[in-house]
Amino acid sequence: MSLAPLSDADVVARCRSGDQVAWCELVERFSRYVYAISTRAYRLSQHDAEDVFQEVFARTYEHLDRLRDDEAIRPWIGQLTRRLCIDRLRRDSREQVGDEELEPLEAADVLELLDEALSVHAALAALSGDCREILDRFFACDESYHTIGETLGIPSGTIASRISRCRGGSG
């Protein structure tokens, strides 16, 4: 059974009870996020990013029982990744400098973008398959109603109202 439609909190709860499939889902759900923070926001090398990746998920596994809010697993993982990236940059820096000086200027913007992308991904994952496909084609791939209609075999005149219904949550 796919765990993709489960909320973050449900996945965390299952991980805590020792469900290995749920743990794989959690790693799968946040692996790109963690890797993107390391490489895009903090510009770590691939080698360092892989080390951070291992460390983040090892610590997450150890801390599962102590999380205060299961729903907040994403910001928790994000914050942990940032801290480990800064530690890595500090280790490589010859001078004693504060966290703010180690943080690349555009890190905050990149983190915001990554968070937004993950929110969109989570929102799409919670939708029915039809809605997910139609929203993805319109908003992410910039396809026209005509193209979507042709591809999915749906009258193009009905695409706008289908998208409105999907966005309204009744899809």
Added chain:
Amino acid sequence: MDGPPDFLDRRLGDLLEDIAARTPAPAGGSVAAIVVAMAAALATMAARFSSEHWEGAGGAVAQAEALRARVAPLAQEDARAYEKALEALRLPREGDPEVRNAALGEALALAAAVPLEIAAVASDVALLAADVAEHGNPNLRGDAAAAAALAGAGARVAANLVAINLGAVESDERVARARALAAAASEAAARALAPSP
């Protein structure tokens, strides 16, 4: 070297002067893109006033905003594509005809691709605006209908430019596609402008 001014950064009065000037661009394609962007903005406004009347209002706002973001930059792109086509037309005829024909063909294909994209977005805006007119706040029906009518006009203008820029080859798939998009937009505009039942 400075490029042409971005139309979206121009004051409206200055942009109207730019359009009226005796220069090749901005011309019909750019104006169609701007009109369609305005139609999308109008549809957004009508949908925003419809949240208490229609559960799809939020989805319509999101779509209209996405369509506006898609079409607005095409005003500039159309002007660039048109200027490139003019440059290709000015290539010396005494040179290698194959080189000139290839450059000309490429430039004209681009000059048709941009209005085709404008026609596609315009058709979507007209369909969406007709939906807003039908389901949204009745007090804003006139604005939603205006959005559909303007988008419908933009689609027809853009489709005509596709045909002109491709040398009016009706058998060309792009011309047929543009005409189909314009027909769908016109039908949606007529529906939106029809007296409410």
